Amino acid sequence: xxxxxxxxxxxxxxxxxxxxxxxxxxxxxxxxxxxxxxxxxxxxxxxxxxxxxxxxxxxxxxxxxxxxxxxxxxxxxxxxxxxxxxxxxxxxxxxxxxxxxxxxxxxxxxxxxxxxxxxxxxxxxxxxxxxxxxxxxxxxxxxxxxxxxxxxxxxxxxxxxxxxxxxxxxxxxxxxxxxxxxxxxxxxxxxxxxxxxxxxxxxxxxxxxxxxxxxxxxxxxxxxxxxxxxxxxxxxxxxxxxxxxxxxxxxxxxxxxxxxxxxxxxxxxxxxxxxxxxxxx
Amino acid sequence: xxxxxxxxxxxxxxxxxxxxxxxxxxxxxxxxxxxxxxxxxxxxxxxxxxxxxxxxxxxxxxxxxxxxxxxxxxxxxxxxxxxxxxxxxxxxxxxxxxxxxxxxxxxxxxxxxxxxxxxxxxxxxxxxxxxxxxxxxxxxxxxxxxxxxxxxxxxxxxxxxxxxxxxxxxxxxxxxxxxxxxxxxxxxxxxxxxxxxxxxxxxxxxxxxxxxxxxxxxxxxxxxxxxxxxxxxxxxxxxxxxxxxxxxxxxxxxxxxxxxxxxxxxxxxxxxxxxxxxxxxxxxxxxxxxxxxxxxxx
Numbered sequence: 001x002x003x004x005x006x007x008x009x010x011x012x013x014x015x016x017x018x019x020x021x022x023x024x025x026x027x028x029x030x031x032x033x034x035x036x037x038x039x040x041x042x043x044x045x046x047x048x049x050x051x052x053x054x055x056x057x058x059x060x061x062x063x064x065x066x067x068x069x070x071x072x073x074x075x076x077x078x079x080x081x082x083x084x085x086x087x088x089x090x091x092x093x094x095x096x097x098x099x100x101x102x103x104x105x106x107x108x109x110x111x112x113x114x115x116x117x118x119x120x121x122x123x124x125x126x127x128x129x130x131x132x133x134x135x136x137x138x139x140x141x142x143x144x145x146x147x148x149x150x151x152x153x154x155x156x157x158x159x160x161x162x163x164x165x166x167x168x169x170x171x172x173x174x175x176x177x178x179x180x181x182x183x184x185x186x187x188x189x190x191x192x193x194x195x196x197x198x199x200x201x202x203x204x205x206x207x208x209x210x211x212x213x214x215x216x217x218x219x220x221x222x223x224x225x226x227x228x229x230x231x232x233x234x235x236x237x238x239x240x241x242x243x244x245x246x247x248x249x250x251x252x253x254x255x256x257x258x259x260x261x262x263x264x265x266x267x268x269x270x271x272x273x274x275x276x277x278x279x280x281x
Numbered sequence: 282x283x284x285x286x287x288x289x290x291x292x293x294x295x296x297x298x299x300x301x302x303x304x305x306x307x308x309x310x311x312x313x314x315x316x317x318x319x320x321x322x323x324x325x326x327x328x329x330x331x332x333x334x335x336x337x338x339x340x341x342x343x344x345x346x347x348x349x350x351x352x353x354x355x356x357x358x359x360x361x362x363x364x365x366x367x368x369x370x371x372x373x374x375x376x377x378x379x380x381x382x383x384x385x386x387x388x389x390x391x392x393x394x395x396x397x398x399x400x401x402x403x404x405x406x407x408x409x410x411x412x413x414x415x416x417x418x419x420x421x422x423x424x425x426x427x428x429x430x431x432x433x434x435x436x437x438x439x440x441x442x443x444x445x446x447x448x449x450x451x452x453x454x455x456x457x458x459x460x461x462x463x464x465x466x467x468x469x470x471x472x473x474x475x476x477x478x479x480x481x482x483x484x485x486x487x488x489x490x491x492x493x494x495x496x497x498x499x500x501x502x503x504x505x506x507x508x509x510x511x512x513x514x515x516x517x518x519x520x521x522x523x524x525x526x527x528x529x530x531x532x533x534x535x536x537x538x539x540x541x542x543x544x545x546x547x548x549x550x551x552x553x554x555x556x557x558x559x560x561x562x563x564x565x566x567x568x569x570x571x572x573x574x575x576x577x578x579x
Binding site: 020117119131264271 | 293296297298300301303304305307308311312313314315316318319322331375378379381383389391392393394395396397398399400401402403404406407408409410411416417418420421424451455459508511512514515518519522532533536537540541546549550552553554556557560564
């Protein structure tokens with residue numbers, strides 16, 4: 001190994017260390033008690049594995065007026081994410097199927113219209129949406145948030161499936177049509193079995209986006225219906241006497257675990273979603 | 282189509298349209314309708330409650346006369362430029378280094394990219410702890426023997442916006458690395474070999490051949506990062522809360538504060554229209570060039 005290789009490896013390892021450090025600091029801080037935090041530094045190791053702050057973050061830390069930890073909000077997020085991901089992915093798949101295999105006059109225009117939806121800053125729809133949710137009686141409910149996430153996720157899921165299905169040869173579909181197969185039959189028998197990778201991409205993308213969402217959560221939920229990101233922010237900003245950094249860090253890790261888990265088991269698809277969702281028309 | 286087209290057949294023709302119809306309706310109402318409604322609000326005299334009257338450019342005049350708005354706009358500029366440039370440079374170099382047949386490349390890539398899976402609220406919470414002057418980095422370095430070391434950017438009005446840059450770069454640079462690495466893998470090996478035969482050194486090959494060839498990648502990365510920057514909201518809320526004072530306000534936090542906590546709906550919607558304009562000025566040239574490339578391909 002020559003000096004150049006050594007240098008490259010050192011730079012890469014150093015960078016990896018920098019990327020890892022915040023996570024390491026979070027974990028070790030969450031395992032210390034407050035005395036250890038006050039007397040030590042960011043990187044001093046905890047004396048013992050102390051999961052008290054995890055317990056507190058999960059079950060009894062104050063998030064504003066209530067002091068029941070993150071657990072309720074964690075389940076709120078699950079309740080929001082699951083239907084929103086499933087519904088937006090199913091509709092996205094059907095849209096993509098129509099936009100590539102059953103094109104009609106105006107379908108390209110329709111796709112272009114949707115594409116804009118992936119690019120607008122959501123701030124321009126926040127106020128009218130608040131009004132609409134109030135009108136529908138969904139203000140401050142998890143159902144309202146589910147609806148919002150489905151609506152603004154559709155543009156992305158449609159984009160994923162449309163770009164994927166466009167590479168499935170149309171001859172396949174046309175041959176099936178001549179044999180008398182209909183819209184649903186072709187989708188079910190030909191398209192769907194080929195769709196597994198893009199379904200994974202879409203599910204992961206939507207899951208990460210919705211789980212990590214804060215903007216819609218903070219504007220459209222209240223009290224009991226808040227998602228975990230909003231609760232985490234409240235927990236960190238609730239000042240009752242001493243600042244419990246260990247509980248903050250445990251809470252942050254709890255909020256991050258589901259998406260981190262998905263990233264670690266399905267990183268390849270995660271990256272695909274990022275690049276496909278963020279670019280390309 | 283012959284005359285005997287049965288109801289069944291016409292249903293068959295209609296079906297694809299019926300399937301996309303709900304999405305179409307939703308897009309028309311919830312994207313375009315809402316954008317128009319929002320535009321209207323920005324031309325109304327709405328305060329606590331939305332009013333659909335016509336007040337001309339009143340809200341825009343108020344916005345442009347608001348110091349806090351200009352702080353927010355300036356912050357977005359500072360944050361945006363630094364965030365984008367640093368992410369691009371770091372991302373490119375890490376990708377080049379990673380492209381040197383590195384052992385454990387997969388593991389290293391995973392490490393560089395994991396912050397992208399986190400919520401900006403988590404990132405902000407973590408960095409708020411790391412950067413806090415009493416117990417964070419400042420303390421760590423002082424304990425190492427540098428007694429007079431100060432690092433109080435988080436609570437320093439002039440410097441706080443740079444902490445947002447640090448956390449933002451930490452979160453997003455790995456993504457640029459992934460994009461660049463994919464681009465590097467797409468470079469034709471034969472060109473590099475030919476250049477080597479001609480006696481060109483590797484740095485020269487990178488500078489003259491490979492990096493210029495990554496232009497489309499940079500372009501996409503630039504668009505994505507700009508988009509992240511303009512929309513950035515959660516990171517600032519979690520890291521600085523817009524403070525100290527409103528020193529780290531950006532348009533997104535400004536819009537949120539005025540619309541939802543200060544009861545200035547008209548002003549908030551005007552601010553969001555400005556954000557839309559900013560995105561449009563970035564996106565339109567991008568779409569234009571994308572479409573042109575596609576047309577050239579065919």
